[in-house]
Every structure is written in structure tokens, then in C-alpha cells.
Amino acid sequence: MVDHKIIWFFLYFNPLFNQNLNIMKKRVQYSTLVPLLLIVFGISLGAISVLSEKTGVGTKAPKDAEVLFDGSRKMLDEKWTYWEGPRFSSSLPIKWEIVADPVDKGTVVNSNDPNAVGGKYGSADIVTKKAYKDFRLHVEFFISSKGGNSGVYLQNRYEIQVLDGDTTKHGLGAVINETRSPYELYNGVGKWNSYDITFRAARFENGQRSEKAMVSMYFNGQKAHTNVGINQVWGGPFSGLDGGNDGGKGITDTPGGLKLQAEGHDVLYRNIWIKELDLEKADTDF
Numbered sequence: 001m002v003d004h005k006i007i008w009f010f011l012y013f014n015p016l017f018n019q020n021l022n023i024m025k026k027r028v029q030y031s032t033l034v035p036l037l038l039i040v041f042g043i044s045l046g047a048i049s050v051l052s053e054k055t056g057v058g059t060k061a062p063k064d065a066e067v068l069f070d071g072s073r074k075m076l077d078e079k080w081t082y083w084e085g086p087r088f089s090s091s092l093p094i095k096w097e098i099v100a101d102p103v104d105k106g107t108v109v110n111s112n113d114p115n116a117v118g119g120k121y122g123s124a125d126i127v128t129k130k131a132y133k134d135f136r137l138h139v140e141f142f143i144s145s146k147g148g149n150s151g152v153y154l155q156n157r158y159e160i161q162v163l164d165g166d167t168t169k170h171g172l173g174a175v176i177n178e179t180r181s182p183y184e185l186y187n188g189v190g191k192w193n194s195y196d197i198t199f200r201a202a203r204f205e206n207g208q209r210s211e212k213a214m215v216s217m218y219f220n221g222q223k224a225h226t227n228v229g230i231n232q233v234w235g236g237p238f239s240g241l242d243g244g245n246d247g248g249k250g251i252t253d254t255p256g257g258l259k260l261q262a263e264g265h266d267v268l269y270r271n272i273w274i275k276e277l278d279l280e281k282a283d284t285d286f
Helices: 004-012 015-027 030-040 045-051 073-079
Strands: 066-069 080-082 097-100 107-110 126-128 134-143 149-154 158-163 192-200 203-205 208-211 213-219 222-230 267-277
Touching: 066 073, 073 080, 134 149, 149 192, 158 192, 158 213, 192 267
Parallel strands: none
Antiparallel strands: 066 267, 080 126, 097 107, 107 267, 134 192, 134 267, 149 158, 192 213, 203 208, 213 222
């Protein structure tokens, strides 16, 4: 990341810059001087905005983002519900427990719903009540023990895997079955981890998919995936929307919510926020 403070530090202590600054001030208003200097040094304001995008554990929601989970029972009930798919076997209110953060102050939510014991994904998954199309997402998770399993589903379709010990294309941090697992970026069991994601929904023309869904992701502040086109929904009808359509290839033009998977493991979540976007071009890199 490039910090504008570093740029100004360089400029301030550059003799040539200081020598000519007074002359430039006389000719150019200060309001136009800053962008002019940035252009001279090959850096646009837009580039600085992108390069200064914050990622990683502890990243706070920007002012124009919506907080989806702040650790409270109130927000869990206000913004989330169960996904009532073909395997659903729980009942409201949500059985996921609010527990003390094992590392920091505050409270978090435990995905270990009793109805999902034995890895019964789709039986007690929770999903936001609001559906989303294109967005920037931040989510933090904590795997309590070896083999801990859950998942983050974009549009309740496309899974970013949360699974300790798996380094395959089905493993931790993978766009499941689409990319390799960036396992080397994992902080490990008993530590907080984060996914920072920009997602662009599939596009359609005359009812047919014309562009695949696309995603870019940082894992614990490190780039893991860039502009990955997602081919299908994996995991069958229990997995999410369109999972049972033509083996997961029958993607429909229906926005879906953010879903968190219950697999009967103590996987915790906190600090979840989302910012809606409108990405005209097929580019999610950030």
C-alpha cells in the first residue's frame, strides 16, 4: 500500500522540489497544486485511493459501508435469518450463540448450531435478510480447533472455504473448486483471520448468463485471488442458491444474501461489513 504521507515526506525533503516550490506557489493556486504534483510524479488521486484500501484483521467499516455483524445478539436477529434450503432442519430464533471473544474484548458469534452436528451443511446456515449484487466485503473468522469447518458464501452461491488443514482446491481460502488454497496466508488455529473481498455478480442477457461472477480477495491483508471467474455453484442443492440447477451450472439472475455455513464446528465470526458497489466493467481487483 502507498500512504500519501510517505509521498509528502519524500517531496518535502527533496531539495529540487523545495527549491522550485515557492515559484510554483506563485503561479498555481494551492487547490490545484496537489493534484498537479501527484500527476508529475505519476500518481493519480484515484490510484492513491485504491492503494490505501485497508485490509486485514481489525479493519473497521468505512462510513459508507453497512455493518452486518457487530458482535451483538440484536444485530444478529435484525439482519440475519436461517437459509431455508432443502436440508433445513432448525427453527428461529437463530441457535448460533453469542460468546466472548477468545482473544480480544467484546463478543462474537459461534457457528456451531446443534442442528448441523456431523457436518450437515445447509441444515442451519444463516444468511443476511438483504440480498446483494456487487459488493466489497470484510469478514473475520476464528477456527477454534484442528479441522474446524465453515464457509462464507457470496450471494448464497459461491463459497470461500473456511476449513483448517485442507490445502487443496477445496481448502481454506479457496474459491471452492475453482482456485488453489492460499493456505500459506493462514494465521492458524486459535487466531483471528480475515477475508477482504470484492465481488461482481454474474451478468445476463435475454435470460442467459453472459458474464461469470468474478471475485478478488485478500487473506489476512495479503492478495490471494485476482479477478477469478466463478464457473458454478458447488456442493449440490444443500449448498446454496442454484446448487441444484443443472448440477450447479444453472446460475440464475437472482441476487442472494451473504451466507455463513454451520458444519457443527466451533468456528467464530465477528466484524462483518459490506459496501454495495455497481461494477460496470468485469474487474474486481483492488
